[in-house]
Amino acid sequence: MKYLVTTGALILLASGIFAQEKLPVTLPYNPQNIRELYIDAANHHTAFKPILHVDTSAMYTVTDTTKRSWFHRKLFQEHLLEYRHQDYNVFIDFLPDFQVGKSRDGSRTTWINTRGAIIQGNIGTKFYFESSFFENQGKFPYYLDQYIRKNDIVPGQGGIKDYSEGKAFDFNYANALLSYTPNKYLNVTAGYGQNFIGDGYRSLLLSDITFSYPYLKLTGALGSVQYTAMWAQFMDKHSKTFASAYDDLGYYKKWGVFHFLDWNVSKKLTIGLFDAVIWPDADSSGRKRGFDWSYMNPIIFLRSAEFSEGSSDNALVGANAKFKLFPKTTLYGQLLFDELKVKEVLKGNGWWANKQSWQLGFRTFDLANVKNLDLQGEYNAVRPYTYSYKSTLINYEHYNQSLAHPLGANFQEVLGIATYRYKRWYGRGELMYAMYGDDPDEAANYGHDISKPYTTRVKDYGVYIGQGERTNMLYAQGTIAYVLNPKYNLRIETSLAARRVNNDAGKNTDLIFNIGLRSTFRQFYYDF
Structure with missing residues (x-):
């Protein structure tokens, strides 16, 4: 893959250098401004994120004629370093995330010390680039600490090293994006980061929760x-458990190809069709396969191509839809099939390999005519063993995290999120309830942990959501922030979260308080 990305980057750079035209510029939407696409009378393509758009103001703007001190401008209005020109723009920012807090009964002090930097820019109207890097140390609430130690990863942020005598973690991560838009019909993007398909808070097709x-x-x-x-x-971080000569090259790699066809049927209805195929870079014996060039075929629904190769690669198909019920209210949903046999579905006997997931939700904006008061509600359900496969070499997972939902499989979830913005003030409240079937011990496999091979399933029939150790989880969080600088979302933020998990094995409760100085637009998902 590094050859594809490197080649793509060189093409984009070479093309952009000679594109000395005037604005507008094609660049990614600020995630906080995507709401405007749902409110707009036109029907926009909103499912595949990051969303690129033509913008005439975000990159090149008229200089503020009001005299301000350098400190005032950099803290409240501008990027740290700005190089503006009619043909190119470059912005550089320091991205801190300094937090301190308490969790559980107040006996555990938590903290985050992040120093990040980002560079963004455009050359002409067709070429946009950005790159960011973050160096972090942190001590997390108890439930996250357990998750990190078990999976050897901070959710969405990379592998760990012990810090402070094993009481905290050291970790880092980076993102990059190179975008070239030669005309209004085509965009080419090479990146190192995350992607998201859907109109909801969660995605059951492809999510941005991973490293x-x-x-x-x-x-x-x-x-x-x-x-x-x-x-x-x-x-595949699990691959270090395999003993082979391939271990000398690091973790096993796996490849994925994704296709998404999004059709605005009318001003109110959009339907999207999705497929994906995952295949291993090498098998457990270390035999190298590499990139399968037969999957360079860009046409959707590659199951026929996979079948013609005599392959047992992991294929998934699905759909995404949204419907504008009212001018400021949108319904949305998803449906994914990992495996499906209609005959078994009609029998209704819970065959294990009927692996599906589904989502239904709504988003409403300016609730009760209150400007910038938004509400979102969502239901997600995933049958046992969905996204799992015979081996982690080919399951729907990256760096020990699901490529879809953070709860894996064998669960139902209901959540609601309310947000409100007033000038530079921001408030957010979330309430989430989930029921899932956990494994009573590591040897059992009731379909919740997608890293376990489905060949170790407990039974073939009578497989339903919630089987295993039935577990109830309740998560609530409230956040208040004052945005100092909207250019890179620098803000003073405080939050209070409560998490309760209970099953036959017992009950665990966390109360987590945080306050700090934060920046960047990326969201981390700790609500699981």
Whole structure:
């Protein structure tokens, strides 16, 4: 994959250098501004994120004629370093995340010490780039600490090293994006980061909850149709348990190809079709396979290509839809099939290999005519063993995290999120309830942990959501922030979260308080 990304980057750079035209510029939306796409009377393609758009203000703006001190401008208005020109712009920012807090009964002090930096820029109207890097140390609430030690990863942020005599963790991560838009019909993006498919808070098709990965993405638009083909490389951290000569090259790699066809059927209805195939870079004996060039075919629904190769690669298909019920209220949903046999579904006997997931939700904006008061509600369900496979070399996972939902499989979830913005003030409240079937011990496999091979399943029939050790989880969080600088979302933020998990084995409760100085637009998912 590194050859694809490197080649793509060189093409983009060479093309952009000579694109000395005037603005507008194609660049990614600020995630906080995506709400405007749902409110707009036009029907936009909103499912595949990050969303690129043509913007005339975010990159090149008229200088503020009001005299301000350098400190005032840098703290409240501008990027740390700005190089503006009619043909190019470069912005550089320092991205801190300094937090301190308490968890459980107040006996555990938690903290985050992050020093990050980002560079963004455009050359002409067609070429946009950004790159960021973060160096971190942190001590987390008890439930996250357990998760990190078990999975050897901070959720969404990379592998760990012990810090402070094993009481905390040292970790780092980076993201990058190179975008070239030669015309209004095509965009080519090479990146190292995350992608998201869907209109909800969660995605059951492809989520951004994981650590960064390299990818190459082609997006074409014609009329009311947008089509995206993406190739990516993932890592299997479980592979270090295999004994082979391949271990000398690091973790086993696996490859993925994704296609998404998004059709604006009308001003109110959008339907998207999705497919993905995951295949291993090498098998457990160390036999190298590498990138399978037969999957360079950019056409959706590659199951036939996979079958013609005599392959047992992991294929998934699904759909995404949204419907604008009212001007400021949108319904959305997803459906994914990992495996499906209609005959077994009609029998209704809970065959294990009917592996599906589904989502239904709504988003409403300016609730009760209160400007910037938004509400979102969502239901997600995933049957046992969905996203799992015979081996972690080919399951729907990257760096010990699911490529879909953080709860894995064998669960139902209901959540609600309310947000409110007033000038530079921001408030957010979340309430989430989930029921899942956990494994009573490591040897059992009731389909919740997608890293366990489905060949170790407990039974073939009578497989339903909640089987195993039935577990109830309640998570609530409230956040208040004052945005100092909207250019890179620098803010003073405080939050209070409560988490309760109970099953036959007992009950665990966390109360977590945090306060700090934070920045960046990326969201981390700790609500699981």
